[in-house]
Amino acid sequence: SQTIHQWPATLVQPVGSPLSLECTVEGTSNPNLYWYRQAAGRGLQLLFYSVGIGQISSEVPQNLSASRPQDRQFILSSKKLLLSDSGFYLCAWRFRGGDEQFFGPGTRLTVL
Amino acid sequence: GNSVTQMEGPVTLSEEAFLTINCTYTATGYPSLFWYVQYPGEGLQLLLKATKADDKGSNKGFEATYRKETTSFHLEKGSVQVSDSAVYFCALNRYNQGGKLIFGQGTELSVKP
Numbered sequence: 001s002q003t004i005h006q007w008p009a010t011l012v013q014p015v016g017s018p019l020s021l022e023c024t025v026e027g028t029s030n031p032n033l034y035w036y037r038q039a040a041g042r043g044l045q046l047l048f049y050s051v052g053i054g055q056i057s058s059e060v061p062q063n064l065s066a067s068r069p070q071d072r073q074f075i076l077s078s079k080k081l082l083l084s085d086s087g088f089y090l091c092a093w094r095f096r097g098g099d100e101q102f103f104g105p106g107t108r109l110t111v112l
Numbered sequence: 113g114n115s116v117t118q119m120e121g122p123v124t125l126s127e128e129a130f131l132t133i134n135c136t137y138t139a140t141g142y143p144s145l146f147w148y149v150q151y152p153g154e155g156l157q158l159l160l161k162a163t164k165a166d167d168k169g170s171n172k173g174f175e176a177t178y179r180k181e182t183t184s185f186h187l188e189k190g191s192v193q194v195s196d197s198a199v200y201f202c203a204l205n206r207y208n209q210g211g212k213l214i215f216g217q218g219t220e221l222s223v224k225p
């Protein structure tokens with residue numbers, strides 16, 4: 001069976017500090033991968049998606065970047081965090097050619 | 113463009129009440145439709161899905177029918193429990209854009225004993 005991991009689970013960072021959030025998927029190969037942010041309230045904003053190693057599509061211009069150094073690893077980064085980067089970050093994966101996405105447990109980021 | 117609209121929340125019900133959460137969509141072609149549930153502090157879980165018109169998705173007592181003529185995918189449950197308290201998201205699939213999901217804004221459900 002497939003599992004998706006995210007870490008850390010929670011993170012408190014000062015404004016201007018760097019960020020690295022990691023997501024890994026087990027039990028499948030060549031998945032599509034996605035990063036979402038859920039800010040105050042409940043709405044989900046798609047940040048990045050990837051259909052293969054080194055292939056990243058950005059959905060919104062922002063202070064964040066994503067990388068996919070390995071088939072089942074997806075990393076969300078920032079060089080300098082802003083207060084507005086606070087939120088709940090969710091990673092998701094999808095079988096190539098599949099319908100639904102499967103979500104990880106999320107990382108709660110607070111920027112102070 | 114493609115979009116999903118859900119009814120405003122929060123929805124507050126008593127245990128064993130009937131639940132309906134409305135969802136309508138705008139899309140080109142024939143997307144798959146989904147309901148996801150998010151419990152406090154957790155990620156999203158797929159609740160049910162339907163892939164073509166008149167399909168009924170069902171899981172854990174929840175049901176939703178893909179209605180192409182009304183572009184709707186309303187979520188229903190006959191008798192809610194306190195444990196159903198969560199935020200519910202309706203979504204559709206954009207196959208030609210990396211399988212991106214378009215989400216509604218979410219509807220918070222609170223069930224009181």
